Amino acid sequence: MPTPAAPADAILLVDADPDSLAMYSSILAFNGWQAHTCPDESRAVACALECRPVAVVFGLGSPAGSSMDALRELRQHPGTSHLPVLVTTTSLRASVRDRVNDVGADALLLKPCTPTELLLALNDVLNGALLC
Numbered sequence: 389m390p391t392p393a394a395p396a397d398a399i400l401l402v403d404a405d406p407d408s409l410a411m412y413s414s415i416l417a418f419n420g421w422q423a424h425t426c427p428d429e430s431r432a433v434a435c436a437l438e439c440r441p442v443a444v445v446f447g448l449g450s451p452a453g454s455s456m457d458a459l460r461e462l463r464q465h466p467g468t469s470h471l472p473v474l475v476t477t478t479s480l481r482a483s484v485r486d487r488v489n490d491v492g493a494d495a496l497l498l499k500p501c502t503p504t505e506l507l508l509a510l511n512d513v514l515n516g517a518l519l520c
Contacts, residue, residue, distance in 0.1 A: 398422045398439050399510065402432045402458070403447030408476070408499065412445060415503045429458035436468045443514055444468075445506070447499065448477040448488070456487060463492045472513035476501060 399421050403409050406427065413423040426435035429449065436444060444462065449455040459475065462468050475488050476499040488496050494513040497505055 398424055398441040400424050400426060400432075400436050400439055400441040400444045401447075402426045402429055402435065402444060402462075403476070404429060404449050405447060408447050411500065412506065415506055419503075419507060429455055432458050432462045433465045433468055436462065436471065441471065443472040443474065443510055445474045445476060445510070446493070448475050448484075456491065459488075459493065460491050474506075474509050474513055 399416050401409055401412050401416075401423055403412070403425075404427060409425045409427060413425055416423040424435065424439040424441060426432055429446075432444070432446065446459055446462070447455075448459065459473070462471075462473065472494045473492070474495040474497065475493045476497050477484055477488070478499050480496070480498050485496060495509045497509055501509075
């Protein structure tokens, strides 16, 4: 399993689904990460500025709606634009991939992903790899 970039590095989990937040938070904590959760995607930037994560795992609820707006805001805000963003979604249709790529996400995973997939993707985006 990949290890954290540094002990207790923070990862921000943004997802309206409480089950996803709990699952991914447990996976990250078990593997040495400090998981911060944000159940309200409209607060993604504020949560990121507050907890200062090294990366964001963003659960995409609606590729055409407010989720995409919140993701776009996260990528454009001067205080968060540098953060690697890994997007999880229930759809890997080409149109979803295109929208996520256009916003500037670093990785896209089918939700729910396995612990290994999540940890490997985080390790890759933290090392500068683009997985979209």
